Amino acid sequence: TSSLASTVASTEQDELSQRLSRLRDQ
C-alpha cells in the first residue's frame, strides 16, 4: 500500500511539474 501511495504521489508530482512547464511555455 505504501508503495502504491508513493507511486501515486510521484505521478501527481510529475503532473504538477508538467503543468508548471506548460504554464511557462511561451
Place this chain on the structure above:
Amino acid sequence: MALPAQLRAIQHHLRTAQEHEDRDPVVAYYCRLYAMQSGMKLDSKTPECRKFLIKLMDQLESMKKEMSDHDSITQEVVGNAHIENYALKMFIYADNEDRGGRFHKNMIKSFYTSSLLLDVLSVFGEMSEENIQHRKYARWKATYIHNCLKSGETPL
C-alpha cells in the same frame, strides 16, 4: 484553503499576491508563480501539500488565461521588468521616507514588500548582485525600524 505548515515559508508571498489582486494582477500572478515553484521544492509529496499546490496551479492557469492579452504575462522577459520596476519603486519610496526621517508602518511594509518582490525575481533566473543587496538591505531595514518603533526608539 489553509496553508499547510510545511509551506509556511511562502505565506508572505501568497499574501502579497492577494493584496495585489486588483491593484496589479501581474504582480499577483508572479508572486503566486514564485510561491508555486518554492512550494514544490519545499514539499510536493504529502497529500495536504499536493492538494494545496494543485489548487494554486489551477489558480495560476486561470489567471494566465484571463490575462492572455498582457505582454507581462505572455512574455516573461516583460514580466521580469515589470516586477523589478515595481519592487524598486517600492524600495525607493521607503528609502526616501527613511532618509527624510519619516518612520511609519507604511514605509516598513514597503521595505518588506519590496524584499518579497525581489525574491520573486528569482523565477526569471539568477538574480543580479545589486538586487540581492537591495533585498538584504530592505529586509534588514524593515525589521530594524519595526523593532525601533515597537520599543519607542528613534531609528538612526
